[in-house]
Amino acid sequence: MPVRSVRKRVVPAVAGLAAAMVLVAQQGAAAEPRPTAAQARARLAKLEDQADKTVERYNTVAERYKGAKKRYDALDRELSRERGKVDTLRADIGSTAAHLYQSNGVTTGLPGMLSWQDPSGVLAGLAVADQMSAGQANAMAAFEAATRGLRARHAKAKAAYDDVAELLGDVGDERKRVEKLVGEQERLLRRLNQFNAGDPNSRGIRYDGPASGNARTALTFAFAQAGKPYRYGATGPGAYDCSGFAQAAWAKAGVKLPRTTYQQWAWGAKRRVPMDKLQPGDLIFSNGLGHMGIYAGNGKMIHAPRTGDVVKVVTLASYGRGRFVGAVRP
Template structure:
């Protein structure tokens, strides 16, 4: 009667499925085939197409992670039901053993009805004793059998329900994987076109990306320094950290996108362990659905970083946003989580804030963990584990 719990993957909730369908339907094909003779799109067009596909890929990744989390929860429920079924089966076996003993006793007595046996007893006191015993045994066994029958029926219903849910979740995960393959194909096509560009064009695209990232980081740091100076001048002799930092004056250099050097405010406590872990992952590849140690997706990185600090947080970006206390941007400190691309009900991306308007994140397929300015992506909210 044990439910087969070998399923390994589930599907995201209904709303996620609909969102995936919308994303798939909205996939644009702006990039022509490399093999044809049509004019190549401009560098800006290629970059825009990549950004669109990467966001869609992030949506598929988030849906896949949600499906896996749902499957893990349901697997625990199924395991619990299987344990209950095993316990009830053991109880039923014990009851059958007791009933078998009574049957054997009746067989040894020639199958005589207990009531008739009582009537044949010569000693009245013995007859009364046997009458009470038989009554109790009969009543107890009847109640036990009725209870176990009901429990067996209830558990069987639960087992069927759990098995049905496992089958549904398995179908949903397969759909999420299918969507992932579709987006992987789209990204591969666009990447192939990028690779087909002339060396000079590729260099121009890379230079433009690095320039944009460096400008964003410089602007974030300048704004943070200005806020810090304003705060220092407003408090007699006190020294405060930059807006969104831990209030510590120490900082260290770290490479961000394109090799730019950025100053990271120091931080203490569990947040320090989380930030240190995230920093140590810089340069590791983005891997769809991964939680390390060889690579990460966005929420896999933030979850692993806080796990290293001894704090358990949800698996997906949306669950992290909804399950952790929200904080205003003005109160953000290193170690806080920053959510992008979405709204208050659903997000596709998350990174770890490290102060000075910067975030460590795992961007998208084909990239690696890096430091970028918060301003380079559409911000939704902040939360603190």
């Protein structure tokens, strides 16, 4: 049989086999049952609690990173100032050394003498009492002190930089965990037709509750954010997560809250109030400290709930009073 004829028969056969395998694979995939609405809702409820805690862990690590970065930047600026001071003193001592070298035959090499890493070498080369004025001695003492300070700040800046680098890695790891959870939440919400993208430019609603003083200022701002989307890590003005929302609202009333639920709960250690003594403006925390809201009075709270939802007012009964660990009064 001619080779060409064999090829003509083999190729269709192989193609047919491949098509059959693809069809079987597709049928197998199609056989994967989609979760029912009830299953999706149950999974979503578990994800909500898990995501709340993961988001707050991410916020906590991100805040630690910001703090470490701020410390490093401050130390780096100090280091630059010390370098400038040492450079000026080095130039002054260089002039002194050159003068002594020319007039008295001091033989120590200038490059080695002026290395800031070894100020004692400068003193050893130049500290000859009968060749130095009191002013020159003071200049060299200042140079030695400045280089000691420079070395100390350099060591601190290096340690701070190492902290920043480590925390940046932790931030990245936590962000990956959050984004995985958030992605699954969004898919389930869209599957249930419950995803609400919100409006970053929402003008909110008017607060007409019983709050007064600073609490009223905070709640007036909070209600004006209603309809804006939840987004993890966000502190406004177009989106918020739960602790970022509370922080922004009370900032309008002149109270500086820490960033995360954990930090806010700790901050309020001496400001705790029982759930049956709530007043408008109190911060309400869920069990596990994964979520929080602001009590609005009349059995209601306003909060930034979760991915796929918006800042809104809900009743404590609908959220579940048993889910709260306690409250803090700013």
